[in-house]
Structures are given as C-alpha cells and as structure tokens.
Amino acid sequence: MNINSPDMEVPESVDTSPILVIPYMWIGDFVRGHSVVRVLKQRWPNRPVDVLTTSLCAPLVDYMPGVRAGIVWDLPRSRLALAKQWGLATLLKANGYRTALILPRTWKSALAPALAGIPERVGFVGEFRFGLLNRWRWGEKALPRFIDKLAALALPDGAPLPPAWPVPELRVPAEAIGRWRQANGLGGGTAVALAPGSVGPAKRWTHYPGAARLLAQKGLEVWVVGGPGEKALAQEIVASGGAGVRDLTGTDLRNGVLAMAAAQVAISNDSGLMHVAAALGTPTMGIFGPTSPYLWAPLNGLAATVQTKTHVPCQPCQRPVCRINDHRCMRDIPAADVAEIAARVLAEAAARAAH
Numbered sequence: 620m621n622i623n624s625p626d627m628e629v630p631e632s633v634d635t636s637p638i639l640v641i642p643y644m645w646i647g648d649f650v651r652g653h654s655v656v657r658v659l660k661q662r663w664p665n666r667p668v669d670v671l672t673t674s675l676c677a678p679l680v681d682y683m684p685g686v687r688a689g690i691v692w693d694l695p696r697s698r699l700a701l702a703k704q705w706g707l708a709t710l711l712k713a714n715g716y717r718t719a720l721i722l723p724r725t726w727k728s729a730l731a732p733a734l735a736g737i738p739e740r741v742g743f744v745g746e747f748r749f750g751l752l753n754r755w756r757w758g759e760k761a762l763p764r765f766i767d768k769l770a771a772l773a774l775p776d777g778a779p780l781p782p783a784w785p786v787p788e789l790r791v792p793a794e795a796i797g798r799w800r801q802a803n804g805l806g807g808g809t810a811v812a813l814a815p816g817s818v819g820p821a822k823r824w825t826h827y828p829g830a831a832r833l834l835a836q837k838g839l840e841v842w843v844v845g846g847p848g849e850k851a852l853a854q855e856i857v858a859s860g861g862a863g864v865r866d867l868t869g870t871d872l873r874n875g876v877l878a879m880a881a882a883q884v885a886i887s888n889d890s891g892l893m894h895v896a897a898a899l900g901t902p903t904m905g906i907f908g909p910t911s912p913y914l915w916a917p918l919n920g921l922a923a924t925v926q927t928k929t930h931v932p933c934q935p936c937q938r939p940v941c942r943i944n945d946h947r948c949m950r951d952i953p954a955a956d957v958a959e960i961a962a963r964v965l966a967e968a969a970a971r972a973a974h
Contacts, residue, residue, distance in 0.1 A: 634666055636717035637687070639732065641671045642769075643723055645818070646872065646891025649676045650787050650898050651766055652722065653683050654918060657785035658773035659720070660685045669714070678873035679895070682789040690714075699727060708734035720772050721752065724759070741772055764914055786918045787898040791880040799877040803867065810840040811961060812882035812901075814875075814892035815856065816849040819939025821909045821946065822889045827852070828859035829954030830886070834961060835863035842867045844878045844892060884922065884964050886957060889915055897921065902964050904957070908948035911935040922964045927951040 638659055642652030649672070656668050667687040672680055673694075680689030692707045694700055704727075711719075712735040719732040724745030732740050733751040741754040756776065762768045770784050800807070811834050815827045831841045841864040843853040853866040867878050875892055876899070879885050885896035886904045896903040897917035904923040905916055912924045927934075931948045 634663060637667045637669060637715060638663070639669050639671065639690070639711065639714075639716040639719040639737065641719065641721045641723065641728055641732070644673045644676060646676060646679070647894040648765075648891075649679060650789070650891070650894040651769060651918070653686075653787035653789075653898065654766060654770050654784045655720065655722065655773045656683065656685050657788070658770050661785070662773065662775075666718075669716075675872060678871065678876060679789065681873075682791055682876060682899075684788055684790055694727070699730075704731050705734060707731040711735035711737065722769050722772060726751065743768070743772070766918060784918060787894070789876065789880075789895065789898040791877065791899065796877060796881045799874075800881055803865075805842075805865070805881075806840065808838075808840045809965065810842055810882045811965075812842045812844050812878050812885045812896070813856065814844050814879075814885065814887035814890055814896070815852050816845040816892070817888040817890040821936075821939055821941045821949070824888055824906045824908070824949050824952060824957075825946070826952065826954040826957070828856045830957045830961075831856045831860035831864050833954060833958035835860045837958075837962065839863070839965075841865070842878055842882065844868065844875045846870065846872075846875075883968060884961055886961060893917065902968050904960060904964060906949070906952065906957070907935075908946075908952075909934065909936045909938055909941070911937070922967075923960050925952060925957060925960060928956075 640655055642649050659668050668685060669688045669690055670680055670686050672689040672691055674691055677689050677691045680686055694703055708731040711731060716737045718739040719737045721729050721742035724743055726746040726748055729742060729748045729751035739754055740752045742752045743756045743759040756772060759768050762771060766784055767780055813827055813831060817823050834841050841860055843856050843866050845868045847870055849868050853868045857864045857866050876895055879896040879901055880899045882901055884902045887893035887896060888906050889910045893903060893905050894917050897919035902922035904925055905921045906925045927948055929951050934948045
C-alpha cells in the first residue's frame with residue numbers, strides 16, 4: 620500500500636531529521652506499532668525512525684525493517700518516577716529528534732518528549748496532556764479499530780484513513796533459525812509451536828495438553844512457547860504430550876520469536892505471541908473466546924480463526940476474567956478440532972511450498 624496520494628503530504632525527501640515513536644509496551648501492541656513505522660517510512664523515506672522500548676520488547680526491534688534503533692528504557696507502570704523521566708528526556712534530547720509520535724493516551728508517555736523539547740509532539744487528546752503535546756489530534760473514539768487509532772497518528776492531520784494499513788513485519792534470517800535449533804537440540808522435523816499464555820485467564824484455551832498429545836501422536840514436534848508465567852502450564856502440557864513435546868518457555872522474548880519463526884504452524888490464544896507469529900509469516904491459528912477477531916486479530920491475517928461452534932450469548936465480552944464463571948467460549952473448543960485444523964493448515968502450507 621502507498622499512503623501518498625493527492626490528499627496527503629508529498630514525502631519530504633530533503634528532511635533527514637530523526638523521528639521517535641513511543642508505542643504501547645504490551646508485546647502484541649508493540650508488534651502492531653510496526654505498521655506505524657511503515658507508514659512513517661512511506662511518508663518520509665529519508666527520516667530515520669527510532670522506537671522507545673522496554674527491555675522485554677527490545678528483541679523485537681532487531682527484526683523490524685525500517686527501525687533504526689530501539690531506545691531501551693524501563694519506566695515503572697504504577698508511578699511517575701520523575702528522575703527516570705528526566706534521564707530519558709536527557710537521552711532523547713541528545714538524539715536530536717524533531718518529531719515524536721506518542722501512541723498511548725497517558726500523561727506519563729508524553730512527559731519525557733516534552734522535557735526533551737522535541738519540537739513536534741503528536742498524540743491524541745487525553746489525560747489533560749495540554750502543554751506536553753503540541754500537535755493535537757481529535758476523533759480517536761470514532762476510529763473503529765485499535766490499529767486505526769495507532770496508525771492515524773502517522774498520517775497528516777485530517778488525512779482520510781487508507782483502505783488498508785501496511786502490515787507489521789518481523790524478519791528473522793534463516794541462519795539465525797538454524798543456530799537456534801542447534802543450540803536447543805531440536806531436529807529438522809515439522810514443528811508446531813503452542814502459545815498457551817495470555818493477559819487474563821479468560822483468553823486462555825484450556826485444552827492445550829490434549830492438543831499437544833494429539834499433535835505429537837501425528838509425529839510432529841511440539842514446542843511450548845511463552846514466558847516464565849507459563850512454565851507450570853508448559854510442564855503440564857509436556858507431561859500430557861510425551862517425548863515429542865518440548866518446554867521452550869523462558870525469560871527472553873528473543874527465544875519466543877525464534878521458535879515462532881522456526882515452526883511450521885503456530886497455535887496461540889489472543890496474545891502477543893500470536894501477533895509475533897503472524898508478523899513473521901508463520902501460518903498462525905488464533906483461538907478466540909472473549910475477544911473479537913475483527914478488533915484484535917493480526918493485520919497479517921490468520922491461517923485459521925478458531926472459535927466455539929456453539930452460540931455463547933455473552934461473546935465477545937472483552938473481559939480478562941469470565942464474569943459468569945463458565946468459560947464456555949473457550950471450554951467448548953475441543954482439542955480434536957484444533958489438532959484437525961492444524962493438520963489442514965500444515966497440508967495447505969506444504970502445498971503452497973511445493974508450487
């Protein structure tokens with residue numbers, strides 16, 4: 620997609636001043652933020668784009684085309700931490716940014732760019748940020764999807780939304796995948812990556828152990844991917860699945876990125892790793908219960924969107940915890956159905972590769 624049109628600004632080819640993007644710091648939202656980078660690079664091809672990141676999300680930056688650098692700076696979520704904000708502002712000022720896109724609506728997210736004196740600070744109205752931002756945008760609530768709210772800030776003020784946004788993209792070199800497989804003692808067989816974690820228990824499908832067992836019985840390698848919070852669940856899945864199932868959870872997100880890149884199919888809840896897998900181009904199955912695929916599925920598209928076949932009147936509720944203590948929207952998705960869909964996705968991917 621080319622966003623340049625008669626209604627939009629012509630790329631300023633002579634402008635080489637750097638741009639800072641401050642994204643949301645949840646993994647999935649951080650991946651979505653790459654669409655913003657791609658829009659900026661179309662609008663200003665010669666302006667380098669840096670991205671503020673936490674240490675958790677920092678590995679993603681290494682695989683994002685068009686990003687010059689990640690500015691790693693961890694700010695606490697629950698307090699202002701003024702000294703840390705001043706430290707970040709000092710770093711931003713030294714980098715000479717002329718433009719900052721502040722995607723979150725929070726007061727804290729706009730503070731360091733203002734303290735740094737970045738001349739153009741773009742963001743939506745919210746949380747009384749008058750004085751912190753100087754390029755106000757209005758109408759956020761009228762935008763239908765989260766990605767529209769993010770990427771609209773990269774367009775000229777008042778420009779219409781394009782028919783489609785550039786999709787997030789993560790590129791992992793093949794040699795890096797080979798080294799990762801070797802370091803983890805993994806063979807070269809067909810592998811399925813399972814991402815059983817999520818923010819909020821309502822989004823967690825409960826039948827991963829059964830699915831792992833069925834997939835392993837088909838002769839597939841099964842890898843459980845996630846952070847330290849998924850360690851106990853990974854051990855349960857391994858115990859159910861047997862020798863063909865490996866626990867690859869850990870503290871480094873880079874490990875999860877490489878696992879998703881190496882797998883032939885990924886099965887995930889509505890979580891950050893679902894967006895990682897889709898942005899890598901790995902055929903991805905997203906399991907949705909309380910959340911809407913229209914609003915939250917990756918822009919890259921899914922090989923399969925898995926939902927319960929039965930009608931659940933409260934779905935989607937968008938809640939992190941099931942309010943009626945029933946969880947039918949996830950409980951009524953059988954492991955056999957997911958294993959069958961995975962086999963179909965693998966077959967379709969193999970057929971495409973053969974052609």
